[in-house]
Structure formats: structure tokens, C-alpha cells
Amino acid sequence: MNNETKIAYFSMEIGLSNDIPTYSGGLGVLAGDTIKSCADLKIPLVAVTLISKKGYFRQDIDSSGRQTESPIHWDPSKFMIRISKRVMVFIEGRKVFIQAWSYKIKSITGGEVDVLYLDTDVEENTSEDREITAVLYGGDDSYRLKQEVVLGIGGVRMLRALGYHIKKYHMNEGHASLLTLELLLKNKRDVESVWHEQWVWDFDAVKDLCVFTTHTPIEAGHDRFSYDLVKKVLGDIVPLEQLKKLGGEKYLDMTLLALNLSEYVNGVAKKHGEVSKNLFPGYEIYAITNGVHSFTWTCQSFKQLYDKYIPGWANEPELFVRAETIPDSELWQTHLSAKKDLIEYVKEATSIELDPHVLTIGFARRFTSYKRADLLFLDMEQLLHICEKGKLQVIYAGKAHPKDGPGKDIIKKINDLVKINNDKIKIIFLKDYNIKMALKLISGVDVWLNTPQRPREASGTSGMKASHNGVINFSILDGWWIEGHIEGITGWSIGPKPTESSLTIVNDKTDAEDLYNKLENIIIPMYYHDQDQWIKVMKNSIGKIAYYFNSHRMMRRYVTEAYLS
Ligand SMILES: *Cc1c(COP(=O)(O)O)cnc(C)c1O
Numbered sequence: 001m002n003n004e005t006k007i008a009y010f011s012m013e014i015g016l017s018n019d020i021p022t023y024s025g026g027l028g029v030l031a032g033d034t035i036k037s038c039a040d041l042k043i044p045l046v047a048v049t050l051i052s053k054k055g056y057f058r059q060d061i062d063s064s065g066r067q068t069e070s071p072i073h074w075d076p077s078k079f080m081i082r083i084s085k086r087v088m089v090f091i092e093g094r095k096v097f098i099q100a101w102s103y104k105i106k107s108i109t110g111g112e113v114d115v116l117y118l119d120t121d122v123e124e125n126t127s128e129d130r131e132i133t134a135v136l137y138g139g140d141d142s143y144r145l146k147q148e149v150v151l152g153i154g155g156v157r158m159l160r161a162l163g164y165h166i167k168k169y170h171m172n173e174g175h176a177s178l179l180t181l182e183l184l185l186k187n188k189r190d191v192e193s194v195w196h197e198q199w200v201w202d203f204d205a206v207k208d209l210c211v212f213t214t215h216t217p218i219e220a221g222h223d224r225f226s227y228d229l230v231k232k233v234l235g236d237i238v239p240l241e242q243l244k245k246l247g248g249e250k251y252l253d254m255t256l257l258a259l260n261l262s263e264y265v266n267g268v269a270k271k272h273g274e275v276s277k278n279l280f281p282g283y284e285i286y287a288i289t290n291g292v293h294s295f296t297w298t299c300q301s302f303k304q305l306y307d308k309y310i311p312g313w314a315n316e317p318e319l320f321v322r323a324e325t326i327p328d329s330e331l332w333q334t335h336l337s338a339k340k341d342l343i344e345y346v347k348e349a350t351s352i353e354l355d356p357h358v359l360t361i362g363f364a365r366r367f368t369s370y371k372r373a374d375l376l377f378l379d380m381e382q383l384l385h386i387c388e389k390g391k392l393q394v395i396y397a398g399k400a401h402p403k404d405g406p407g408k409d410i411i412k413k414i415n416d417l418v419k420i421n422n423d424k425i426k427i428i429f430l431k432d433y434n435i436k437m438a439l440k441l442i443s444g445v446d447v448w449l450n451t452p453q454r455p456r457e458a459s460g461t462s463g464m465k466a467s468h469n470g471v472i473n474f475s476i477l478d479g480w481w482i483e484g485h486i487e488g489i490t491g492w493s494i495g496p497k498p499t500e501s502s503l504t505i506v507n508d509k510t511d512a513e514d515l516y517n518k519l520e521n522i523i524i525p526m527y528y529h530d531q532d533q534w535i536k537v538m539k540n541s542i543g544k545i546a547y548y549f550n551s552h553r554m555m556r557r558y559v560t561e562a563y564l565s
Contacts, residue, residue, distance in 0.1 A: 009048070076117065098157075211563065222253060363448075
């Protein structure tokens, strides 16, 4: 069954459905969308990730408005099949056995992709080792490194044990970089130089096999481990001086390791490609801008609308270019239906009743400082003044990493604002953001807001999801929005145009001023007084954004530029 040569796609997190909580945010959902497009397009690919049996975490909000976390308990056997094959890796000198769960994504086109979830929770392992694949992004450096050993080294061994023939290994972010070492050891030519008595390593053979996608536009975002820890966990599978040449002198930098051993490297938006080139001078770094899986990220009412006016859209999202053919009134009714669906959802979750006729803004993503979820509230007085021109409803959702203090503070801040009782603005925070809620939000609001600090949003994808449902983007010009934005035509920008690739000085005040200005003078007036124009922008969101920012287009580019080259 595994005779066909395949691409192996490695990702620490994969978000395929709400029932399988093995993701934390955009990176995992992108991986899920990638896999779904491969199934639709019959791209021969097998995916490898960790089972994360306690998920990332379940988020609650306590009475003081702060995030609390608890483990998620889910049962893989309800969704996937356990494979009896086991492989072994050495961790801290112990044998650690790994099993895998297989989950098959089947497309109605007949395509199929197997997703392998690696799991160390087997009887032969010590109780500590059984926990290695329990919590996504949990624990300390040592725990993370062990997870990466299981993913990278264990993953390659599992594919081999299952008889896969792999043409390319695609690392989605640096968490899987250790796979390069496993490939290196396998490719090490058993030639002992007579003169130097050194091994000859076949770097080119490994490079030929590897594709690396980086997702982080700043230095501090990259995984790195001290060599003491590496030695403790990994032993000396690769001689230290050799490893330092590949992964850095001071510490093992997983991005550097992948960069040094991949023939093809890319960033996830054009701007991010440039930023990455500046971060890593001397490396050729290309750019393939992200996309989202159209069928997954289109809500029920819009699916019906597209089936009627743009048949074939799901497997050929280029057809969205014909969004113009949808009658205005039907588009609006379809949007209202999605909006009412969201309002119902909010009522069930919070007992708060929103008004379908009030301009509704959505903001949902990981809560981390650079995303500036609270930028809208920088000047509360001014915001309240603006709302006299037209009422506003704002819905927030998102988790902060358990160790991200500043991110958690922003969650508290938003939850404090929820309590302000004002008839001009209603603020909602929905707890425990997940894939299902994301679909409700990105389809049910009128405007999708994104306010990251430039240039830290490598791509961003939730705005692409919004555009699939005629929701209009209002965002800082960073990541994908630089490519999707045409002012007043496809949506609106916030703040200045991006000029240089280096970290620009953060100016919350300038950005907030522009946000308030456009809200007051363009967005609120158009929403309440010029519906024809509003619907035009909605159609452009579909016809000029969704048609391009989808994962079918993205995967065709990976095939021709990264996999087949
Ligand atoms: C799409 C998605 C994200 C990514 O959102 P960004 O705005 O691109 O950061 C995060 N979490 C979930 C659940 C998503 O569906």
C-alpha cells in the first residue's frame, strides 16, 4: 500500500478537526489545511505529528477575568486506528518506544492522506517517558527537546518501519529539524579517510531530501537548546563539533539546523520571506504565501450560496473570481444568516444577546503581546465617542500560552472591559477558542480585525478565512495582508505602509489613531448608510482575496517549487 513515493510532512501540531485537539493555533490549523488540500488534489503525502493526548489545554476564565488552564482528555481510539508497529529512540540513554495512530483524511475527489500521530504512551516505557507526547508545548526545555526527538527522529523511523518511500521531508517549522540528523546518519558514507580518520558526511544527499518552511520573523521565536541539554537527552549521535557546524556554536538552533540541511527554504508570505533573509544572511529563502482550505473555512450558508452561483468552487477556488455574479440581496441574506448563527452561539455561551443589525467586529487568535488584542481600547474615551456615530459589538476569543504572562494580562484586560455596561458598545469574550468557534466567528462578524506589531505577523490566516465568507478585513499591513489589501476595495489597512524589513519602532498610538479615524469616518458610515458599497467590498473580499489565499493554490506552489525541484 505504501509503494508510491511520498512527501513526508512533519509538524509538531496539526489541527484537522475540533474533535482532535492537537493544535494550539495558526501553525497547526495551517498544517491541517495543507493536508486537506493534498487529499483533494491527490498530492501523494503522509503527515507526521504527535498525539498530544492531553491536548494543548482547555481555557476557562475565573471570576477575576483571568485565564485558567486544565488538561483536555480525549480518546484517540474514537477517531483513529492504532498501528501495532513500534520504533525505538534513545532518550537520556533509555530506550523509548513509540507507537503511532493513523487517521485518514479522505476527500470526495478520491484522494487520501494518512496522518500519523506518534505516541510514547506504551507499557514498555517508564511513566515519565509515557508522558512525552502528552501535552503540546508543555513542560520545560528538556520536555520540548524530548518531544522533538520523538517527532523528528522517531517520525523518520516510523515511516521507514511502515515501508514508506519518501521523496522529500517537509519540516513545517523547526520543531522537526532533528529529522535531518536521522537522515544524515543513514546517509553517512562509510568511508574512513585514510589521512584524517574522519567520517565523511553526505550533506548534499540530505539537503536534496529536505524542505523547510520557517514561520517566525524574530530571533527569539526560534527553538534553541543548550548543548549540555542536547548531550544529556540525545547522547552523542552526532559528534558535537559536527553538530555545532550545523546548528550553531553557542546552542543548538533548530531553525539553523533546518536551514543548513534543506535544499529549499521558504517563508509564509512575501514580506516574511524578506524578513527571514535579513535574519539569516547568506541563505536563499523563498516565499510561498499561506492559504486556507476553502471548503473547511466556508460556513454552511455560504456553501449553499456558492454551490448555486459558483459551482465547483470548493476544489477550484480560483472560481471565486466570479463572485460578482452573486446578487447583492442574496449575498446580504446569506451573511445575515451566518451572523444570526454566531449571535445564537454567543447567547448560548454567555447569555448575552447581540443585535444582528449592529456593526460587529471580530478578533480571535492566540493572545500574545505582539498581536495587540487591546489596541482597539488604547483610548477608551475616543472609542466611545466614535460609537455615537453608530453602535458597535466586538467579539474576542483566544488562548494565551500558560507561561505567557503578558498575553494572559491582555485576556484579563479584555474580560474587565466585558463588564462595562454601555449601550453604544458591547464587548464579548468567548472562552476556549477552537476550530469550531473560529468558523462561527470568521463567518458571522462584519469586520475582521488584526492589529499585530510589524513585522511580527509572519502571515496570519484567519483573515483569509473571513474573506471566504464575505467578511471584510481591517488590519495592520503585515504578513499576508500586504498582498491581499487594496485600500477601500478589498478592505482597509491600519497604520503606515511597511517600509523596511527590520523591526520597525512600535507605535501603538499612531496605529490606534488610524484605526479610530477609519472606523469613525469610513467603516461606520459605510456600514450604516451605504449598504451597496459595503456589499461591493464584501464581494471583493471573496473575488479578490479568497480566490487566491487558499491552500489549493498554496499546495500547487509547494509541489512545483519545493517538492518537484
Ligand atoms: C486560523 C486559526 C488561527 C490563526 O489565526 P491568526 O489570526 O492567523 O493568528 C488560530 N487558531 C485557530 C483555532 C484558527 O482556526
